Amino acid sequence: AQSVSQHNHHVILSEAASLELGCNYSYGGTVNLFWYVQYPGQHLQLLLKYFSGDPLVKGIKGFEAEFIKSKFSFNLRKPSVQWSDTAEYFCAAAGNKLTFGGGTRVLVKP
Amino acid sequence: SQTIHQWPATLVQPVGSPLSLECTVEGTSNPNLYWYRQAAGRGLQLLFYSVGIGQISSEVPQNLSASRPQDRQFILSSKKLLLSDSGFYLCAWGAEGYNEQFFGPGTRLTVL
Numbered sequence: 001a002q003s004v005s006q007h008n009h010h011v012i013l014s015e016a017a018s019l020e021l022g023c024n025y026s027y028g029g030t031v032n033l034f035w036y037v038q039y040p041g042q043h044l045q046l047l048l049k050y051f052s053g054d055p056l057v058k059g060i061k062g063f064e065a066e067f068i069k070s071k072f073s074f075n076l077r078k079p080s081v082q083w084s085d086t087a088e089y090f091c092a093a094a095g096n097k098l099t100f101g102g103g104t105r106v107l108v109k110p
Numbered sequence: 111s112q113t114i115h116q117w118p119a120t121l122v123q124p125v126g127s128p129l130s131l132e133c134t135v136e137g138t139s140n141p142n143l144y145w146y147r148q149a150a151g152r153g154l155q156l157l158f159y160s161v162g163i164g165q166i167s168s169e170v171p172q173n174l175s176a177s178r179p180q181d182r183q184f185i186l187s188s189k190k191l192l193l194s195d196s197g198f199y200l201c202a203w204g205a206e207g208y209n210e211q212f213f214g215p216g217t218r219l220t221v222l
Contacts, residue, residue, distance in 0.1 A: 004153075006153075034210065036213075044213040046210060090153060090154065094209050098209070099156075102152050103152075
């Protein structure tokens, strides 16, 4: 069965620190990968996506993610976080259906 | 541009009462529509999806049902709510397949 796992449930860090959120998926076929973000009180919105091509994907607000096929991973990164990056982040994989990970709550301290 | 609406935004209902949550999409035709429940630490659980009017697929057996009476309208219902139905319900639409989806603002349901 298709599944997505996010390694950290909660992350707390200070402004200007670097962020990396882990995501692993299990699916044997071609898969599209996504990171969604939900800021406090706002809609779930797309941060970035990977369909094919360059495995390093640039998204909005300085985020990027790297698809490593051999590791079934799609980790999200940001070199220097801001207080406004406080949110919940969801990794998702679309193989035969769109499956979400459990989410990671990120708190950035000013 | 496409927009997706959900109402109500919040709802408090007694156990055993019926439920009807509505979702409508504007600016697109024949969208795939989805109902999810979001629980803390458990991500988004797909409840139902629909590829067309009257076509409903259920992902998880439970106390809820879904209907699609019109192309851009998706309704989540229950005849008798349980305490365990409390949660945050999200509607989403996608253009085709199981790729990028766009989410509504959600409904916070509390069953007392």
